[in-house]
Amino acid sequence: xxxxxxxxxxxxxxxxxxxxxxxxxxxxxxxxxHESSWxxxxxxxxxxxxxxxxxxxxxxxxxxxHHVMHPVESVDNRLLWANNVMLFWMSxxxxxxxxxxxxxxxxxxxxxxxxxxTLCGLSFTCFRLAAGKRYPRSKTSQPxxxxxxxxxxxxxxxxxxxxxxxxxxxxxxxxxxxxxLLPKPEKQENPGA
Amino acid sequence: xxxxxxxxxxxxxxxxxxxxxxxxxxxxxxxxxHESSWxxxxxxxxxxxxxxxxxxxxxxxxxxxHHVMHPVESVDNRLLWANNVMLFWMSxxxxxxxxxxxxxxxxxxxxxxxxxxTLCGLSFTCFRLAAGKRYPRSKTSQPxxxxxxxxxxxxxxxxxxxxxxxxxxxxxxxxxxxxxLLPKPEKQENPGA
Amino acid sequence: xxxxxxxxxxxxxxxxxxxxxxxxxxxxxxxxxHESSWxxxxxxxxxxxxxxxxxxxxxxxxxxxHHVMHPVESVDNRLLWANNVMLFWMSxxxxxxxxxxxxxxxxxxxxxxxxxxTLCGLSFTCFRLAAGKRYPRSKTSQPxxxxxxxxxxxxxxxxxxxxxxxxxxxxxxxxxxxxxLLPKPEKQENPGA
Amino acid sequence: xxxxxxxxxxxxxxxxxxxxxxxxxxxxxxxxxHESSWxxxxxxxxxxxxxxxxxxxxxxxxxxxHHVMHPVESVDNRLLWANNVMLFWMSxxxxxxxxxxxxxxxxxxxxxxxxxxTLCGLSFTCFRLAAGKRYPRSKTSQPxxxxxxxxxxxxxxxxxxxxxxxxxxxxxxxxxxxxxLLPKPEKQENPGA
Numbered sequence: 001x002x003x004x005x006x007x008x009x010x011x012x013x014x015x016x017x018x019x020x021x022x023x024x025x026x027x028x029x030x031x032x033x034h035e036s037s038w039x040x041x042x043x044x045x046x047x048x049x050x051x052x053x054x055x056x057x058x059x060x061x062x063x064x065x066h067h068v069m070h071p072v073e074s075v076d077n078r079l080l081w082a083n084n085v086m087l088f089w090m091s092x093x094x095x096x097x098x099x100x101x102x103x104x105x106x107x108x109x110x111x112x113x114x115x116x117x118t119l120c121g122l123s124f125t126c127f128r129l130a131a132g133k134r135y136p137r138s139k140t141s142q143p144x145x146x147x148x149x150x151x152x153x154x155x156x157x158x159x160x161x162x163x164x165x166x167x168x169x170x171x172x173x174x175x176x177x178x179x180x181l182l183p184k185p186e187k188q189e190n191p192g193a
Numbered sequence: 194x195x196x197x198x199x200x201x202x203x204x205x206x207x208x209x210x211x212x213x214x215x216x217x218x219x220x221x222x223x224x225x226x227h228e229s230s231w232x233x234x235x236x237x238x239x240x241x242x243x244x245x246x247x248x249x250x251x252x253x254x255x256x257x258x259h260h261v262m263h264p265v266e267s268v269d270n271r272l273l274w275a276n277n278v279m280l281f282w283m284s285x286x287x288x289x290x291x292x293x294x295x296x297x298x299x300x301x302x303x304x305x306x307x308x309x310x311t312l313c314g315l316s317f318t319c320f321r322l323a324a325g326k327r328y329p330r331s332k333t334s335q336p337x338x339x340x341x342x343x344x345x346x347x348x349x350x351x352x353x354x355x356x357x358x359x360x361x362x363x364x365x366x367x368x369x370x371x372x373x374l375l376p377k378p379e380k381q382e383n384p385g386a
Numbered sequence: 387x388x389x390x391x392x393x394x395x396x397x398x399x400x401x402x403x404x405x406x407x408x409x410x411x412x413x414x415x416x417x418x419x420h421e422s423s424w425x426x427x428x429x430x431x432x433x434x435x436x437x438x439x440x441x442x443x444x445x446x447x448x449x450x451x452h453h454v455m456h457p458v459e460s461v462d463n464r465l466l467w468a469n470n471v472m473l474f475w476m477s478x479x480x481x482x483x484x485x486x487x488x489x490x491x492x493x494x495x496x497x498x499x500x501x502x503x504t505l506c507g508l509s510f511t512c513f514r515l516a517a518g519k520r521y522p523r524s525k526t527s528q529p530x531x532x533x534x535x536x537x538x539x540x541x542x543x544x545x546x547x548x549x550x551x552x553x554x555x556x557x558x559x560x561x562x563x564x565x566x567l568l569p570k571p572e573k574q575e576n577p578g579a
Numbered sequence: 580x581x582x583x584x585x586x587x588x589x590x591x592x593x594x595x596x597x598x599x600x601x602x603x604x605x606x607x608x609x610x611x612x613h614e615s616s617w618x619x620x621x622x623x624x625x626x627x628x629x630x631x632x633x634x635x636x637x638x639x640x641x642x643x644x645h646h647v648m649h650p651v652e653s654v655d656n657r658l659l660w661a662n663n664v665m666l667f668w669m670s671x672x673x674x675x676x677x678x679x680x681x682x683x684x685x686x687x688x689x690x691x692x693x694x695x696x697t698l699c700g701l702s703f704t705c706f707r708l709a710a711g712k713r714y715p716r717s718k719t720s721q722p723x724x725x726x727x728x729x730x731x732x733x734x735x736x737x738x739x740x741x742x743x744x745x746x747x748x749x750x751x752x753x754x755x756x757x758x759x760l761l762p763k764p765e766k767q768e769n770p771g772a
Contacts, residue, residue: 010591010645012203017403017599020210024218025603027284029611032222032291036299052281059277066203081760084638088631091606098611106615181274205396210596213403217411220477225415225484229492245474252470259396374467398589406596410604413670418608418677422685438667445663452589567660 050101436487629680
């Protein structure tokens with residue numbers, strides 16, 4: 001039952017499907033208020049911000065998923081299950097987002113979000129390693145990047161720091177996302193890329 | 194982590210997935226009545242009309258998304274994130290639809306719908322601009338169209354007008370949708386198209 | 387904004403996405419019982435049967451959607467919107483199924499299901515007509531089939547008949563589905579097919 | 580209305596969509612706790628474990644679905660409906676998972692899970708048989724495998740055994756999944772594979 005011959009297209013299509021649903025069910029946490037006033041919308045603001053944060057993080061992971069898969073031609077068992085493990089942790093993002101958004105001043109829910117982010121980051125790194133092992137000479141799927149490792153460490157730090165102040169953890173979540181969004185601050189890493 | 198080389202197919206597949214889910218989760222707002230009579234269905238009529246409106250708007254955006262992507266061959270970072278921003282605002286349509294449908298006589302929920310429509314319209318125009326910048330000579334992806342700009346202005350007007358009468362805003366939402374549905378009233382814009 | 391050039395692939399992918407979600411959200415109506423006994427599962431039996439019925443109907447529509455699209459190469463505005471109208475009525479199947487399953491002895495919910503089935507059937511016929519107009523010489527997309535027309539008429543009859551007995555309507559729903567499932571009772575219609 | 584000519588791509592895309600949604604809606608069972616403490620998360624642990632189990636099982640079925648489809652070039656009616664029957668039983672996994680996770684010490688919910696697993700296993704075997712009948716000389720789609728048959732028998736045994744101890748059934752569910760996950764304990768079956 002080895003996964004040799006699994007074409008990359010179907011793995012991408014399945015991952016795209018799961019990621020698209022993850023993104024969209026997060027929106028279901030925005031419960032419709034029973035009253036029709038601007039004031040009734042105020043409690044939704046932290047939920048909307050939490051949704052925005054997770055939307056951006058999932059979108060970045062989707063973009064990077066593509067970059068890792070780009071040089072891959074066929075998928076072996078290791079890469080397939082590294083992908084599935086990553087999707088598992090990503091599928092918990094809606095839960096973690098909803099929990100954090102509802103209790104954004106309490107350390108435990110923010111730590112839960114940090115735990116899930118750490119596991120998403122680590123499993124993404126494993127996924128990249130699995131792709132790098134399969135296609136070692138490919139430039140885009142370098143087995144380890146400084147950005148990914150430091151992001152995982154920052155996410156890990158966000159867990160205890162939530163008990164200092166949840167805003168420190170929020171700053172980490174937002175900062176890591178911005179680092180991937182902003183155009184190439186790590187130019188020196190990829191000369192000629 | 195530049196998005197060069199992102200094939201257009203995967204961006205389309207991901208967008209299709211998100212849009213398909215957006216369309217379908219709007220239906221979940223049609224809660225099943227506890228009583229089995231025609232009368233019990235009456236409160237669902239505004240919800241059904243709201244769903245119909247948003248279904249048509251999302252379907253139009255999906256069709257136009259295709260037209261903008263048609264000449265595109267590969268996707269750069271700008272186009273990729275313009276697409277993601279548009280999907281973000283589109284993903285709020287189920288919330289805005291549900292809120293408006295539940296309080297269709299109150300100005301605030303209708304204004305919320307107008308705000309989301311404005312942001313969908315503007316982000317769609319940015320998306321078109323990003324595609325036009327990448328493929329400037331392509332005919333179908335003209336950077337700016339009169340229809341898109343005027344639609345955004347109409348949507349913007351619907352926000353304050355909801356406080357005059359919500360029916361004025363409904364007329365704008367329906368009118369803008371019809372303008373895209375009816376076969377070519379803007380023939381003079383695209384001679385020879 | 388004419389839809390010329392819309393490739394059939396993207397219309398199929400979008401329709402597949404919507405249909406896959408329709409099928410799967412029907413399952414959400416099977417609420418988990420709070421008690422753990424066989425007796426607690428008894429009220430779920432009509433819901434499970436309703437789900438089975440709608441699953442089969444949606445699956446048949448999906449298969450026939452494929453057959454209609456098979457000879458199609460590119461999509462024009464008429465075919466595109468005929469498809470969207472059909473998806474709209476299909477997207478109400480989860481609601482109609484849930485309502486009917488909860489009140490399977492009451493005529494109104496069963497009539498609602500019959501109404502949605504009639505609209506699904508008619509919009510499917512329009513969809514087939516639109517494909518037939520575009521590819522008139524194609525054999526598989528014959529503009530009108532006896533099976534489709536008679537199914538729509540049977541569905542239409544199920545609406546008033548629900549007020550005689552809901553079981554008559556159930557027999558119609560099941561019978562129409564079986565007609566499509568059983569291997570070719572209409573052999574004489576397609577000689578040499 | 581025979582399914583000849585149904586391309587394998589569309590069957591795969593539809594199945595991928597349904598499976599992706601099945602995986603993701605299971606997460607919706609993880610309800611967000613109203614309190615923000617580690618203690619409030621404790622009741623979620625069995626639900627998380629149940630989700631993990633079903634995630635792995637669905638992922639294995641998805642991988643094996645691919646292997647069965649690999650040599651298939653076009654789809655006939657038998658294979659198409661064998662696939663749909665399998666998707667039907669798979670679509671009940673979120674319900675069975677939620678029910679079992681909420682009452683993991685009660686035999687009935689665990690037996691319900693075992694029943695659905697048995698039906699998933701049997702329908703997968705039928706699906707494999709249908710593919711094997713269509714492409715009899717293909718190596719990867721051997722009509723019957725010892726692993727699949729014994730898995731179905733084990734699943735069947737888990738139903739009555741749930742009334743002895745639910746942990747015996749859990750051991751069966753986990754054991755069958757591990758058998759598919761671990762790299763090739765059945766090497767002797769596929770010499771030269």
